[in-house]
Amino acid sequence: MYLEWLLVLLGVLFVIVVYFFYREELPDLVGPKLSRAKLVMNKRHWEDLAIDNLPLGVLMINEAEQILWANSYLTRLIGKSILPGEELNQVFPSFTIKDQKGPERAEVYHWSKKVFYLKSQLITGEEENYYVLTCEEITQSALSYKRGQDSQPVIAFIQVDNLGEVMKNMTEENKPHLQGALDRALTDWANHLEGYLKQTGEAKYLLFFNQWGFRQAEKTRYAILDRIRELDAGNVMPLTISIGIGIQEDSVNEMGRLASNALDLALDRGGDQVVVKTPEQVRFYGGKSSSSEKRTKVKARVTAYALKDLILQASNVIIMGHDLADYDSLGASLGLAKAVQDLDKKAYVVLDQYNPATDSLLEALTLEAISAGLIKAKEAIRKVNDQTLLIIVDTHKPSLLANPLLLNKVSNIAVIDHHRRGEEFIPNPKLVYLETYASSTSELVTELLQYLGEEVEIGKAEATALLAGITVDTKNFMFQTGARTFEAASYLRGLGADPGTVQRLLRDDLATVVKKAEVMSNIKVLFGQVALAVSSEEREDAQLLAAKTADTMLNIVGVNASFVLWSYQGGVAISARSNGQINVQVIMEQLGGGGHLTVAAAQVNDTIARVEEKINELLKEMFREEV
Numbered sequence: 001m002y003l004e005w006l007l008v009l010l011g012v013l014f015v016i017v018v019y020f021f022y023r024e025e026l027p028d029l030v031g032p033k034l035s036r037a038k039l040v041m042n043k044r045h046w047e048d049l050a051i052d053n054l055p056l057g058v059l060m061i062n063e064a065e066q067i068l069w070a071n072s073y074l075t076r077l078i079g080k081s082i083l084p085g086e087e088l089n090q091v092f093p094s095f096t097i098k099d100q101k102g103p104e105r106a107e108v109y110h111w112s113k114k115v116f117y118l119k120s121q122l123i124t125g126e127e128e129n130y131y132v133l134t135c136e137e138i139t140q141s142a143l144s145y146k147r148g149q150d151s152q153p154v155i156a157f158i159q160v161d162n163l164g165e166v167m168k169n170m171t172e173e174n175k176p177h178l179q180g181a182l183d184r185a186l187t188d189w190a191n192h193l194e195g196y197l198k199q200t201g202e203a204k205y206l207l208f209f210n211q212w213g214f215r216q217a218e219k220t221r222y223a224i225l226d227r228i229r230e231l232d233a234g235n236v237m238p239l240t241i242s243i244g245i246g247i248q249e250d251s252v253n254e255m256g257r258l259a260s261n262a263l264d265l266a267l268d269r270g271g272d273q274v275v276v277k278t279p280e281q282v283r284f285y286g287g288k289s290s291s292s293e294k295r296t297k298v299k300a301r302v303t304a305y306a307l308k309d310l311i312l313q314a315s316n317v318i319i320m321g322h323d324l325a326d327y328d329s330l331g332a333s334l335g336l337a338k339a340v341q342d343l344d345k346k347a348y349v350v351l352d353q354y355n356p357a358t359d360s361l362l363e364a365l366t367l368e369a370i371s372a373g374l375i376k377a378k379e380a381i382r383k384v385n386d387q388t389l390l391i392i393v394d395t396h397k398p399s400l401l402a403n404p405l406l407l408n409k410v411s412n413i414a415v416i417d418h419h420r421r422g423e424e425f426i427p428n429p430k431l432v433y434l435e436t437y438a439s440s441t442s443e444l445v446t447e448l449l450q451y452l453g454e455e456v457e458i459g460k461a462e463a464t465a466l467l468a469g470i471t472v473d474t475k476n477f478m479f480q481t482g483a484r485t486f487e488a489a490s491y492l493r494g495l496g497a498d499p500g501t502v503q504r505l506l507r508d509d510l511a512t513v514v515k516k517a518e519v520m521s522n523i524k525v526l527f528g529q530v531a532l533a534v535s536s537e538e539r540e541d542a543q544l545l546a547a548k549t550a551d552t553m554l555n556i557v558g559v560n561a562s563f564v565l566w567s568y569q570g571g572v573a574i575s576a577r578s579n580g581q582i583n584v585q586v587i588m589e590q591l592g593g594g595g596h597l598t599v600a601a602a603q604v605n606d607t608i609a610r611v612e613e614k615i616n617e618l619l620k621e622m623f624r625e626e627v
Contacts, residue, residue: 057135160203161271174234268421304451314389331469442469460496
């Protein structure tokens with residue numbers, strides 16, 4: 001290799017030296033189009049100096065990319081004759097030196113089933129500049145490298161999300177048929193990827209394969225998810241699987257850790273999806289179905305006990321939701337605050353500096369017991385000490401918090417959320433209760449309150465706030481609801497929650513109704529089922545208006561998903577809604593946001609036109625995958 005590079009260097013230097021020695025004697029050999037260019041060297045001189053015998057292709061061109069000279073080795077290398085005056089792209093299509101910055105440029109070039117290493121060197125002349133292009137074939141080296149890359153190992157952990165729940169409702173004779181169909185589907189997939197599959201436990205598998213197989217799986221966008229979901233052996237509920245894949249070239253141990261973390265992330269996001277994790281990035285595939293509701297409340301009870309211990313060990317508790325809190329975030333916060341106070345600890349609920357939606361909720365409720373603990377986001381840091389417990393509700397992303405600075409001040413953190421987990425997550429929490437099957441964080445908090453002890457007595461105001469959170473996030477119990485959602489609502493009703501107050505809170509004033517109508521008058525329908533509306537009027541309550549407008553648009557016949565873009569703080573606030581047939585969470589996640597399959601949002605620092613174009617592209621890709 002060093003010898004080849006030495007020959008390259010000597011060849012280029014020789015061209016330069018001979019050029020300056022002979023430049024006054026060279027005739028014009030290529031016609032009037034090149035009459036201003038004195039040729040660097042004529043062919044006879046090169047033959048005399050045996051440059052033609054260099055084991056390296058050499059080509060000389062001017063700034064107009066016209067060929068001045070080529071050695072015979074290059075002709076043999078590419079298998080075609082090269083004439084002076086030809087254009088460079090006639091020899092190397094799509095290769096150009098016009099965008100070359102600096103005196104040198106190198107590129108790996110594929111042409112006619114061969115691979116070349118091209119390097120261009122700028123030669124500055126008195127009247128015109130020239131380029132010396134050297135060409136080395138590296139086809140065999142490239143193939144060897146590709147084979148090496150293809151054989152790089154990849155580890156995947158596979159887990160069936162709901163095998164127990166599915167088989168619980170099956171006859172005994174059909175259960176082996178379903179297990180057999182599952183094993184065959186996974187084995188066939190592993191064989192197609194030239195991988196090795198090993199069952200490591202009940203509903204758990206290890207897949208060891210290579211980069212070639214990984215690329216095959218990515219080409220099909222992990223169609224194995226759909227195949228497992230379609231298995232039919234007398235089961236009423238479809239099976240779903242989660243896959244965590246780790247890729248790390250240097251360490252198998254690190255690769256396994258990445259795959260394990262990826263599987264945890266897939267499960268936290270509700271399952272039925274693939275998460276690919278490398279040291280640099282995380283990619284998500286699937287996630288088309290809603291999370292299955294967990295019938296048992298064991299986890300809620302265990303989590304409640306752990307949360308109670310954290311509260312009792314703390315000197316005070318700060319409860320904080322996401323920026324521009326909605327009824328779910330505030331309802332969950334108020335319910336927890338009352339519980340903390342009943343456990344004889346001081347509670348503080350962090351509020352936005354400005355939020356008309358939550359202000360109306362607070363005005364409608366009588367909250368004498370905890371009104372002293374309502375503080376603005378900027379004041380929260382002054383309440384922190386070494387024993388403070390921070391409970392984060394309705395989000396798990398630091399960037400979405402009302403006051404992210406609190407994370408650096410508090411070491412004891414608990415997270416309660418119902419959104420699908422994203423790559424960004426609260427660092428080092430002591431307790432995480434993230435259940436994507438739940439309709440809302442208010443539903444999760446309502447269940448926890450039932451296990452915190454008899455000393456916790458939720459009043460009518462807190463119960464109404466929690467019911468408002470559930471009602472808003474389920475769109476009046478129409479979406480993302482299960483049996484436990486109605487159980488939670490029934491429990492709150494028993495505590496005195498007032499549905500009439502909730503319905504009055506959900507009504508819009510005349511100005512809001514007019515503004516929604518203005519935006520909806522310019523609705524675009526994309527792909528026959530997606531409604532898109534845009535407002536360029538920048539408003540402080542843009543996120544709230546966008547959400548309400550998106551909710552209303554979803555009531556249009558034939559619309560399965562709605563997107564509203566609204567100018568907000570120099571960027572764009574986006575609200576997305578779905579009836580369950582389109583996963584809007586996946587789309588919002590790719591724009592830096594998140595949420596649920598049916599309810600999601602994002603805030604993007606860009607223009608409305610570019611965001612609209614990006615949403616069109618993401619929808620186009622989504623519908624293309626489903627064809």
